[in-house]
Amino acid sequence: MPRHIVCLTFDFDTQSGFIARGMTTPTPLSRGEFGVTGARRILDFLQTRGIKATWFVPGFTIESWPRECEAVVAGGHEVAHHSWAHIPPANQSRDEEEADLVRANDAIARLAGRKARGYRSPSWDLSEHTIDLLLQHGFQYDSSLMGADYLPYRARRGDVAKLGEPFRFGKETSLIEIPISWSLDDYPHFEFVRTPTSILPGLQPASAVMESWFDEFLYMQKTVDWGVLTYTMHPFVIGRGYRMLALEGLVDRLGNEGAVFMTMEDAAREAAMKFSR
Numbered sequence: 001m002p003r004h005i006v007c008l009t010f011d012f013d014t015q016s017g018f019i020a021r022g023m024t025t026p027t028p029l030s031r032g033e034f035g036v037t038g039a040r041r042i043l044d045f046l047q048t049r050g051i052k053a054t055w056f057v058p059g060f061t062i063e064s065w066p067r068e069c070e071a072v073v074a075g076g077h078e079v080a081h082h083s084w085a086h087i088p089p090a091n092q093s094r095d096e097e098e099a100d101l102v103r104a105n106d107a108i109a110r111l112a113g114r115k116a117r118g119y120r121s122p123s124w125d126l127s128e129h130t131i132d133l134l135l136q137h138g139f140q141y142d143s144s145l146m147g148a149d150y151l152p153y154r155a156r157r158g159d160v161a162k163l164g165e166p167f168r169f170g171k172e173t174s175l176i177e178i179p180i181s182w183s184l185d186d187y188p189h190f191e192f193v194r195t196p197t198s199i200l201p202g203l204q205p206a207s208a209v210m211e212s213w214f215d216e217f218l219y220m221q222k223t224v225d226w227g228v229l230t231y232t233m234h235p236f237v238i239g240r241g242y243r244m245l246a247l248e249g250l251v252d253r254l255g256n257e258g259a260v261f262m263t264m265e266d267a268a269r270e271a272a273m274k275f276s277r
């Protein structure tokens, strides 16, 4: 029996991403704060469809918006790790990265009653230490790499890439990678970001983005008997009214096509069973 899994995932950053980029004036902070409104809408919608999702929640959000995070847990969703301060690990020393990892995991344990099983790095840039740290701290899966689309794989440690030399593959680990893509992330499609050196135009029509996202599912269905498709969303992005309508439409179309919705933790467990067969 073919089985096509969809993971709806929400990175509940609130203001953390803006603070990590030094954008601490009132307007960018308020832009992050809108994530709280978005999260409420998403939670209400997921409840009407009986869908459990995975929420990657920075420790910052847990400690700044405790009631809103308790609502995520009360909805029966998975709370996964997304750092404490939303600093990309590639910009941290090993000790800084581990301290942030532990601090955020403690916050998750206090909120959800257990530590995180899954990790997604801020801005999707792992350091050379991240896979080791995740294994040491008992994580089962990561969702930050782009080496596949529908098929989870085992994350490697110790890859070596040097200019002018063939790529040297590191060793596969037990950590399950559930791959992601910027094309399946709401942020670059929708957010208008202006900095002194760049402009991210965003602001795509929501219906066009959801059409592409639906086609990804159709192609998974056409090419693999079992697969996992992961959509990455941010409450402050997808939570706008016209985008919510488009998301609701997508979820209903996926449901009609036979998509099986589940948390990433459950998808990782299915992937691990497949690997062990």
Ligand SMILES: [Zn+2]
Residues within 6 Å of the ligand: 011, 013, 017, 082, 086, 122, 123
């Ligand atoms: Zn984030």
